[in-house]
Amino acid sequence: MQKRNTQQRRQAIVDWVNQQGHVQVDDLAGAFKTSEVTIRKDLTVLAEQGLLLRQFGGAAPLPAHPGSLEPQPGSRVTRTSLSRQKSAIGQCAASLLKNNARIIIDSGSTTASMLPHVMRFSRLVVMTNSLNVANYLTGQDNEPTVLMTGGTWDPLSQSFQGHMAEQVTQAYSFDYAFIGAAGIDAQRGTTTFNELTGLTQTMADAAQQVVIVAESSKFAHKMPNLELAWQNIDYLVTDDNIDPQVKQAITDQGVQVMIATPNGE
Template sequence: MQRRNTEARREAIVEWVNRDGHVQVESLAAEFGTSEVTIRKDLTTLAAQKLLVRQFGGAAPIQTSADSLSHNRTDARAALGQAEDKSASARKHAIGVAAARLVSNNSRIIIDSGSTTACMLPHLDSHSRLVVMTNSLHVASTLTGFDSEPTVLMTGGTWDAQSQSFQGHMAEQMTQAYSFDLAFIGASGLDVSRGTTTFNELTGLTQTMASTAKDVVIMAESGKFLHKMPNLELPWHSIAYLVTDNDIDEKTKQTIEKQGVTVITVAPDGE
C-alpha cells in the first residue's frame, strides 16, 4: 500500500511539473500532506529517471527540442521559484525570531518537528535553564550543542520517515507524563473558521503536545490559509498564539482574534 501511494504521488508530481513548468518543494509537501524531506527524495528519484530536472528549491520539466521556444519562459519561472523559496525562508526566519521571544528563562517548552518550528532554535541559546521536549532528532541534536546546556527530552516512539520525527502511542504516553509552559507547533494548513488542518489522519501526538502545555503557539506562514485540508488538527479555542507573517489578510486576522487567539505578525528581513 505504501509503495502504491508513493508511485501515485510521484506520477502526480511529474504531471504538476509538466503543467506548471516549475514547482517548489514546500508547495508539493503541503499538497500531498507529507514532509519536505519525502518530497526531496521523490524529486531525486524522478530526476534520476529523467522525468524532471532538479532545481534550487524544487523541480522543472525536462527540456526537449520542441520546448526550445519556451526555454526563456521556463528559466523565468525557475528564477521566480527561487525568489519565492528565498522569500519563504525569510518569512520562516522572522516567525522563528518572534516565537523565541515568547520564551523566558527557566521555561519548560515542547517543540514539534518541522522546518518552521526549527527556525526558532538559533534564538534559544541565550536562554538559561530551559527544559525542552521534542519529537525531532534535528531539534534535539541542535539543542544539545548549545552553550546554555538546556535539558533535552525526547518523546521516543515510532520513527516516521515522512515527517522525519517520532510519532505513535509511545510518544504520546511519554509526552503526557510532563507539563509545559509553551508548545510550539507548525501547521500544514490553516482554516480561518476551524483552526490548524492537515491531510494526515495521525494527529494524536500534536494534540497531546497541545494538551500538556499551558499555552499553544502555532508557527505558520500566512500562505497556509490557501492550503485546503480536510482533517482538523487543533481548533482555535485550544491555541493561544498564532505567529505568522504580515501578509495575513486583516479580516482573517480579526476573525481569528475574535476566537481568543493573539495573532503576532512579523515582517521578513528586508521588508
C-alpha cells in the first residue's frame, strides 16, 4: 500500500507542476500533507525519470515532454524508454572494465544501471557510498570485494556523505570512478543543487579515470553548484539524444563522449 501511495503522490505532483508551472517544495509538502524531506525525494526521483525539472526550492515542468508516470501517445520519453536508456548507458559504461579492476560506483539510479553488467567481471574491488549498490553486490554469486565509504547518511541523495566518507575514500586508489550527475553544463561540467560536493570530488581524485554516467536530459537541468569540472573528467557516457554541438563542445575540452544505444535500435 505504501508503494502505491508513493506512486500516486508522485503522479499527482507531476500533474500539479504541469498545471501550475514552478512549484515550491513547501507548497507541495502542505498540499500533500507530508514532509519537505519526502517531497525533495519525490522531486529527485521524478527529475531522474525525466518527468519534471528540479529547480532551486522546487520544480518546474519539462519544456517539451508531457509529464506522466505512464507512457502516453506522442511522448518521446516514457518510463520504458527511460529504463532502456539507463540500461544502455550502464552497459556502455561497464564496457570500460576488465577483470581485477578497482572501481568506485557513486549513488544514483544511472550508476546503479551498471550493476548487472559489472557482474560479468571477476575479482573486482568496488567502493560505494550507496546501500543499494552494496546490497546488490553482496548478494551476487561472484561477489566482489565491497568497500563502504561510511560517513553521514544524507536523505536527499540517499547516500553516505561527509568528512568521514571523504577520509575513507582518500585512503584508497582506484582505476575508475563512475559518477552520476544531477545536471550537466556543457561549458562547466557536472552541476547540482546539493552543496555536499566534497565526496564526489574526493572520488574523482582517488581514481585514475573519471566516468560520468548521465542521460542527455540532464543538460536541461540548470543548477548553480559546480560539482566536477570537465578538466577533471575523462569520459561522459550518455544516450544518443545528445545535441551534436554539445557533444563537440565537451569533446573539445578533452572528454571522450561515449554514446549508448538501447539494444535493437
